Amino acid sequence: MKITDEALVKLYGDMWLIRLFEQRAADLFATGQLPGFIHLGIGQEAFMAGTYHSLKPGDSVGTSHREHGLLLLLGIEPKSLMAELYGKETGCCKGKGGSMHACLPKNGALGCNGILGSAQTIINGYGFAHHVRNDGHIAVTIFGDGAANRGDVHEGMNLASVLNLPVVFIIVDNGYGISMSSKDSSVVPDLSARAAGYGIPGITVDGNDVLAVIEATGEAFKRAREGGGPSVVEFKTYRHRGHFEGDPTPYRSKDEVAAWMAKDPIPRLEKILLERHILSEDQMQAIKAEKVAIVDEAQKFAEDSPYPTGPESYADVYYHYEGSE
């Protein structure tokens, strides 16, 4: 696999931006400054940064509820996303999408559907559009091991295969669907095996190895762009935090958490960068400091921004048909 040193440095920065943004969100939620629920992707940065690396502007990407990080990389400004988490009117959805539904459709960041598992049929619409336009773009849908067991996912995979759509199904198996272990919710440990039932390829990759992610998504996306049809790529990873902030995670053992912490994707990339003499320790610290400053700025912007008030509070919430009152 070929990847430039510059690209690796960018990946490293991207992964730190995601982690620092999420860690800040965790702190803000803990102190009651963020409303609602948030689900954080700390520990899953490699699959987000690696997947983004293989995308092209114009591709359509449906995320799940744990991919703030991928939304940042797809072009939602950190200030805009942080304001969205706060529910402020300067947020990317004017504060009405929040953590769960933050999106930026003009950049192909479709956001998350409220019903997990249903987006895998909807993504076929985007895939079909790219197919009809013959624009060389693809549609990617990201969902977890829990959603993978829902019926719509299988309907979506089947239709994508029947129509040979440029759709890539990315399954993020982070070990648990809320508190249900993926070992207990599926009879196949590698969910990519489901692809065989729809006559499409499926592979399972170490989702904490950003370079493995890049190679896997690179080949799957290339295949879809070139008319090869859909495929399933499964990433094995782990969320360092609970399902939601505040989840005490009684369902997982200390040993299990420790084993996965040892597979933390950021130190793994740092080891490669040092071994290959691409970055020094000082340079890595400088990159991290740069991302801290971005997150500081995002937090300040969000704090200083107003909440939507008056009629604006209700705008864009319900669709008004022509002639309706």
Add this chain to the structure above:
Amino acid sequence: MIGIIANPSSGKDIRRLVAQGTVFDNMEKVNILQRIMAVIHSAGLRDVYMMPDAFSMSERVRNNLKKSLKIHVPIKKLDMICMNDQTDSVRAAKLLQQMGATAIITLGGDGTNRAVAKSCQKVPLIPLSTGTNNVFPKMIEGTMAGMAAVVVERDRDKRFVKMNRRKKLNIYKNHQLIDLALVDAAITNDRFVGARALYEVEALCELAVTTAKPDCLGMSAIAGSILPVGETDDYGLYLKVGKGGELKTWVPMAPGMMQCVTFESYRKIEENERFMIKTKEGMVALDGEREVPFNPEDRIDIALSLEGPYVVDINETLRHASQGGFFIEKDGQGLTKSKAYSFYMK
């Protein structure tokens, strides 16, 4: 005692995307294990240990056989912590050797057997392929593997068991022995391990093989397209790959994927010959998977050893067992009694 190491991760690598490889689902591995265990059970053998895994294959085998054949197969799990990676196979093989296993049945690919061979030099292997790019393990019906395991377990005098010792390539980084390959060590210009599986011939610079087979896929097939080398020949092959060469061959690199390879030179590698690779920076891929990165300041040496793992020749073992009357029914006792065996074991 018979040991079983089934790798739950084999059969799902990137070659399913870039070539015409098929997914080898773990339920199929369980099915193969059921056939193996049913045979072992029918021969009256009860002492079987299996590597634990996240998919709990041993429990599934036990439960499925209880439901389908109404038999209780007391398959035991090795007492080890499961890390869900290649090191599980290494530790399981070491344990089985320490516990005195007479044979280890492996389900996986070249990589699985490489992991087993790292820690187990004495116990003969019965390797079954659960993938498409494999050279070391055989694609053979599980029932036959179970029968071979029964013969190995019963035939303590080794009258019928036919096995051979395979070769291996020892890999040295800066004069330290760090790894081994059972079939091939490929030097590529890749800088990163990535998704591990090697499938692009453009990345290949040098290649050392223990076995060169034109009737297989991947690295061994590259060497096999020039000069076939058998599993028991006492030499290997080294090839310098590069655009500057004149010799070109067509090689099946992956399922359904033929690629043209250009060679600068090739030569035999003799027993215990140790040589330094020429490539300055890149990756050593072992048995088809990128494993060992190296920089310009590193030195990589490869040495051919004839002292690799012992492998049971399933076909020959069953043939000799048959010729020796191993399978003849005696006194209506059937396979569940050991009388017939004990008669012939005298």
